[in-house]
Amino acid sequence: MHRPTLSRLIFAACVCIAGPVQGERGGGIGADLAVDDALRALDHQNAHNTQLATVLSGLHERERTLQSALRLHVRALYRVTRSGSAPVAGGFEAVRSYLARVRRLKTMVVNDIAAVTSLRQEQSATREQIRQGQRDLITAQDRVAQQREAVTALPSRPVPAQVERTDERGFYGLRLSSGKMLTPFEELRGKLAAPISGELRLRDVQRGNATALLFEVAAGASVRASAAGRVVFCDAHSVVIDHGDGYQTAYGQLGNVEVRSGDEVSALARLGSVADASDSALLFEVRKGSRTIAPRAWLGL
16 A cells, blocks of 8 residues: 655645635546556556566576477487497496486486476466456556546536626627637646656746746656647657647656657657656646746646
8 A cells, every 4th residue: 555655745735725726627636646546556567567578588488498408418318328329348337437328318308307397387377477467457457547537527617707798788688708718728727637646746947937847756757648639749858749729738858758749649648757867857838839837727736
């Protein structure tokens, strides 16, 4: 069982103190953390399954080596013991040397057979672990899907429209509203998924006239898309996703990037991982056109 870390408690407390954000889903940080936990379990199971596959491949390679040695020893034993090969006329020393060689070859063959048998038993056990790992992987994938559905099903607080009167009487009894229709991405204000999970520390970083967020995390932590969109830029250390209507999210200081320009990604899709460095961190920005806008309100912080 994972104990809540100090950084998580502080993170949750900040959200509670800040109060609700217009359009934020009920459940807030708790729902995000549940999704993060499910994604982390999925990553762990994927890594475990990959490790088991590597172990099984190594066992197959060892069996091929043992089988090759076994064939060589069996052929040598056959050549030594076939009819007419015993040194009957060579005297006592020749016979003793011959029998010692036969015993040695027989021992080698028996040991080879025992090693191959033991290795096959180990392979069988590893294959069963892989089958169990695949079942666990399906369970982890189902849990991620359930948590995402739970977040999607959470009720949203409506964003009130600003009503403005043109005169005392209105226009044929109607009141005109100046509240604009929100674009799909604007509806995510206060509900963007956290781009990183696990133990972290948040720090504001000045970017021109606006602020970006620095997620200080362990090296190699998974970086995920905060919302669905299309990758419009990526290099060895950064990714930019376009969400339409001029909105973009940017992810910097990655150690490896697993997407390409033009890829369509879903919310929480894996983009890569944080760089493996002593000061590993993810730099996260929300942009509108050429402007960087404060991301905390978009994440519901």
